[in-house]
Amino acid sequence: MVELSLPSVQRRLSGPTLSLAMTGLLLAASMLSLTSGAAGLGPDDLLAALWGEGLSPRDKVVLFDIRLPRLALGMTVGAALAVSGVLLQGLFRNPLADPGIVGVSAGAGLGAVLAIVLGGLLPAALTTAFGPALVPLAAGLGGWGTTILLYRIATSGRRTDVALMLLAGIALAALAGAGTGVLTYLADDRQLRDLTFWSMGSLAGATWTSLAAALPLVALALLVAPRLAPGLNALALGEAQAAHMGTDVQVLKRLTILSAAAATGAAVAVSGGIGFIGIVVPHLLRQVQGPDHRQLVPNAALLGAALLVLADLVSRSIVAPAELPIGILTALIGAPVFLWMLLQRAGHRG
Numbered sequence: 001m002v003e004l005s006l007p008s009v010q011r012r013l014s015g016p017t018l019s020l021a022m023t024g025l026l027l028a029a030s031m032l033s034l035t036s037g038a039a040g041l042g043p044d045d046l047l048a049a050l051w052g053e054g055l056s057p058r059d060k061v062v063l064f065d066i067r068l069p070r071l072a073l074g075m076t077v078g079a080a081l082a083v084s085g086v087l088l089q090g091l092f093r094n095p096l097a098d099p100g101i102v103g104v105s106a107g108a109g110l111g112a113v114l115a116i117v118l119g120g121l122l123p124a125a126l127t128t129a130f131g132p133a134l135v136p137l138a139a140g141l142g143g144w145g146t147t148i149l150l151y152r153i154a155t156s157g158r159r160t161d162v163a164l165m166l167l168a169g170i171a172l173a174a175l176a177g178a179g180t181g182v183l184t185y186l187a188d189d190r191q192l193r194d195l196t197f198w199s200m201g202s203l204a205g206a207t208w209t210s211l212a213a214a215l216p217l218v219a220l221a222l223l224v225a226p227r228l229a230p231g232l233n234a235l236a237l238g239e240a241q242a243a244h245m246g247t248d249v250q251v252l253k254r255l256t257i258l259s260a261a262a263a264t265g266a267a268v269a270v271s272g273g274i275g276f277i278g279i280v281v282p283h284l285l286r287q288v289q290g291p292d293h294r295q296l297v298p299n300a301a302l303l304g305a306a307l308l309v310l311a312d313l314v315s316r317s318i319v320a321p322a323e324l325p326i327g328i329l330t331a332l333i334g335a336p337v338f339l340w341m342l343l344q345r346a347g348h349r350g
Helices: 015-035 043-050 057-092 104-121 124-154 162-186 189-200 208-235 239-244 249-271 277-289 293-315 326-349
Strands: none
Touching: 015 043, 015 057, 015 277, 015 293, 057 162, 057 208, 057 249, 057 277, 057 293, 104 124, 104 162, 104 189, 104 249, 124 162, 124 208, 124 249, 189 326, 208 239, 208 249, 208 293, 239 249, 277 293, 277 326, 293 326
16 A cells, blocks of 8 residues: 655554544543533533533523534544545555545535525425435435446446546546536525535534434444455555455455445535545554554544544634634645645655
């Protein structure tokens, strides 16, 4: 596998040690997320709720209907994107792979845009039945449809060509982007506003319903991912060597792409476009613990969840009482970090 590394920090922490550190970071981020905001619900109120002491009706609404579902959704989306990045980088043996490179994110985006722009053409009974879930449902179907098409293109007989899958993913992402552009051109002012906010990513609309929509697919992907780790370690040596080591390479490819697509599609459906989590988190972890996927997968889930919760906290605090779209914030932070890592690597080689 092609691997970027920073010699100053490479592999200084073991997987269990890093897992403990990531768990602590996630707990601290969760506490900050639950106790920060304009409502004035502080750590004392949170502890009182944990001990079963009464909260005012207003505080109950703030804690249980606004902050808790937002925290849970942020953890779910962050873990989904980070683990998807680990899986796809392992599958393609390329550190530049991320959930967007195979077209899943673009396909989900096209599905959401279709629902926003053309949703009014659907029968009233259908739009009433789905209500606010129409856009996430369409996004999820768009992501899955792209994945199925991608897999069919790249598979001939019983063999899936990973290189062809990568190139086809880029092409499908371009096609989905073109379709999104056409629909954006046809949208009215209200639809354009909805499209803009959805494309920039946000957890502002988090509810227990949206969490319930995303969690089953993400949880399934997170349960499957650790079982794929030994195979991805073997695949780093090449497909032939992995097969000699007893890995069913075709099954590994299928499960990896489906798991990554399930997690990414569900995450994009409920949060919109949030970038760089899936590419930066695996890179950071490889620098401090090495390329072993058995450790990368659980630690990526923890770090991805913690980073997105912290990013959400900053996004709703930095321009309060307004809210900065979280996708903008992750791009502003993630892009420079990724460039710094590339420059560090280039300087080390020089």
